[in-house]
Amino acid sequence: xxxxGRPRTFDRTAALRRAMELFWAKGYEGASIAELTTAMxxxxxxxxxxxxxxxxxxxxxxxxxxxxxGTEIWAALDEAPTACQAIENFLRRTAKAYSxxxxxxxxxxxxxxxxxxxxxxxxxxxLRRRRAENLTALRERLERGVAEGELPAGFxxxxxxxxxxxxxxxxxxxxxxxxxxxxxxxxxTGAMAAWQTLxxxxxA
Amino acid sequence: xxxxGRPRTFDRTAALRRAMELFWAKGYEGASIAELTTAMxxxxxxxxxxxxxxxxxxxxxxxxxxxxxGTEIWAALDEAPTACQAIENFLRRTAKAYSxxxxxxxxxxxxxxxxxxxxxxxxxxxLRRRRAENLTALRERLERGVAEGELPAGFxxxxxxxxxxxxxxxxxxxxxxxxxxxxxxxxxTGAMAAWQTLxxxxxA
DNA sequence: TCTTTTCTGTGTTGATCGATACATAAATGA
DNA sequence: TCATTTATGTATCGATCAACACAGAAAAGA
Numbered sequence: 001x002x003x004x005g006r007p008r009t010f011d012r013t014a015a016l017r018r019a020m021e022l023f024w025a026k027g028y029e030g031a032s033i034a035e036l037t038t039a040m041x042x043x044x045x046x047x048x049x050x051x052x053x054x055x056x057x058x059x060x061x062x063x064x065x066x067x068x069x070g071t072e073i074w075a076a077l078d079e080a081p082t083a084c085q086a087i088e089n090f091l092r093r094t095a096k097a098y099s100x101x102x103x104x105x106x107x108x109x110x111x112x113x114x115x116x117x118x119x120x121x122x123x124x125x126x127l128r129r130r131r132a133e134n135l136t137a138l139r140e141r142l143e144r145g146v147a148e149g150e151l152p153a154g155f156x157x158x159x160x161x162x163x164x165x166x167x168x169x170x171x172x173x174x175x176x177x178x179x180x181x182x183x184x185x186x187x188x189t190g191a192m193a194a195w196q197t198l199x200x201x202x203x204a
Numbered sequence: 205x206x207x208x209g210r211p212r213t214f215d216r217t218a219a220l221r222r223a224m225e226l227f228w229a230k231g232y233e234g235a236s237i238a239e240l241t242t243a244m245x246x247x248x249x250x251x252x253x254x255x256x257x258x259x260x261x262x263x264x265x266x267x268x269x270x271x272x273x274g275t276e277i278w279a280a281l282d283e284a285p286t287a288c289q290a291i292e293n294f295l296r297r298t299a300k301a302y303s304x305x306x307x308x309x310x311x312x313x314x315x316x317x318x319x320x321x322x323x324x325x326x327x328x329x330x331l332r333r334r335r336a337e338n339l340t341a342l343r344e345r346l347e348r349g350v351a352e353g354e355l356p357a358g359f360x361x362x363x364x365x366x367x368x369x370x371x372x373x374x375x376x377x378x379x380x381x382x383x384x385x386x387x388x389x390x391x392x393t394g395a396m397a398a399w400q401t402l403x404x405x406x407x408a
Numbered sequence: 409t410c411t412t413t414t415c416t417g418t419g420t421t422g423a424t425c426g427a428t429a430c431a432t433a434a435a436t437g438a
Numbered sequence: 439t440c441a442t443t444t445a446t447g448t449a450t451c452g453a454t455c456a457a458c459a460c461a462g463a464a465a466a467g468a
C-alpha cells in the first residue's frame with residue numbers, strides 16, 4: 001500500500017540528524033542547501049522530496065533536536081525532589097551539554113535564528129515558541145514548589161523562571177565563545193547563589 | 205592637501221550610523237549590501253570607496269556602536285561607589301537599553317555574528333574580543349571591590365564576572381524575544397539576589 | 409584654462425542562493 | 439510482461455550575493 005514505487009536508498013532519520021547537526025553548528029541561514037546535501041549524503045531533489053523545503057527541514061530538525069538533545073537536560077526538572085535541586089541539576093546538565101566538544105556548543109533553539117529575516121519568519125516564530133515553552137516548564141516547576149510548601153506563597157514564579165531561562169540563554173553564547181564546562185559551572189554557581197535570597201521567607 | 209578631488213556628497217558618519225543600525229537589527233550575514241546601500245542612501249561603489257568592504261564596514265560599525273550605545277551602560281561600573289551598586293546599575297541600564305522600541309532589541313556585540321562562517325571569521329573574532337573585554341571590565345570592577353575591602357580576599361572575581369556577563373548575554377536573547385523592560389528587570393532582580401550570597405563572608 | 413584627483417551613478421561580474429525539470433532507475437500491482 | 443508509482447542523478451532555473459569596471463561629474467593645483 002504505502003510501499004509503491006522505488007524505495008528510498010538513504011536513512012531518512014540519519015539524514016535528518018546530520019541536517020540537525022549542521023543547522024546547530026551554522027544556524028538556519030548559515031547552512032546552505034549545498035552544505036546540507038553534502039552532510040546528509042544526498043542530492044537536492046532527494047532532500048526536497050523527503051522534507052519539502054529548507055524551512056520544513058529546519059522545523060523537523062529542531063523537533064529532532066528537542067527530543068534527542070533536550071530531553072536529558074529538561075528531565076532534571078521532574079527528577080529532583082525539590083525545586084532548588086531541580087533548577088540546579090537542570091543548569092548543571094546544561095553546562096555539561098553545552099560545552100561538549102564532539103558536537104556544536106550551545107543550544108540550537110537559542111542560537112538557531114536570532115535575526116528575523118523576511119525568509120525566516122516562520123523559523124523565528126517556531127524557535128520563539130520553543131523558548132517560551134521552556135520558560136513555562138521552569139515556571140511550572142517553581143509553581144509546584146509553591147504548591148508543595150517548599151517555596152513561600154508569594155514567590156514570583158514567573159520572574160524567577162525568567163531569570164533562570166535567561167541565564168541558560170546566556171550560557172549558549174558563553175559556550176559559543178569556547179567556555180569550558182568549569183567556566184559554565186561558574187555561571188551555574190552564580191545563578192544558584194540567588195536561590196536562597198529569592199526563596200527566603202521575607203522576599204516576594 | 206587632503207581635499208583634492210570631488211568632495212563626498214554624503215555624511216560619512218551618518219551613513220556609518222545607519223549601517224550600524226541595520227547590522228544591529230539583522231546581523232552581519234543578514235544585512236545585504238543592497239539593504240545597506242539603501243539604508244545609507246548611497247550606491248555600492250560609494251560604500252566600497254568609503255569603507256573598503258562589507259567586513260570593514262561592520263568592524264567600523266561595531267566600534268561606532270561601542271562608543272554610541274555602550275558607553276552609558278558600561279560607565280555605570282565606574283560611577284557607583286560600591287561594586288554591588290556598580291553591577292546592579294550596569295544591569296539596570298542594560299535592561300532599559302535592550303528593551304527600547306525605537307531601536308533594535310538586545311546587543312549588537314552579543315548577537316551580531318554567533319555562527320562562525322568561512323566568510324565571517326574576522327567578524328566573529330572581533331566580536332569575541334569585544335565580549336572578552338566586557339568580561340574583563342566586570343572582573344576589574346570586582347577586583348577593585350576586593351582591593352577596597354568591600355569584598356573578601358578570596359572572592360572569585362573571575363567566576364562572578366563570568367556569571368554577570370552571561371546574564372547580560374542572555375538578556376539580549378530575552379530582549380529579542382520581545383521582553384519588556386520590566387521583564388528584563390526580573391532577570392536583574394534574580395541576578396542581584398545572588399550578590400549577598402556571593403559576597404558573604406563565608407563563601408569563596 | 410587645463411591637468412590631476414576623487415567621487416557618483418549605471419551597469420555588470422562570477423559565485424552562490426533555494427528550488428526544479430527532466431530522464432532514468434527500481435520497486436509494486438495487474 | 440507491462441503499466442504505474444516513486445526515488446535518483448544531472449543539469450539548470452531565476453534571484454540574489456558581494457564586489458567592481460567604466461565613464462562622467464566636481465573639486466583643487468598649476
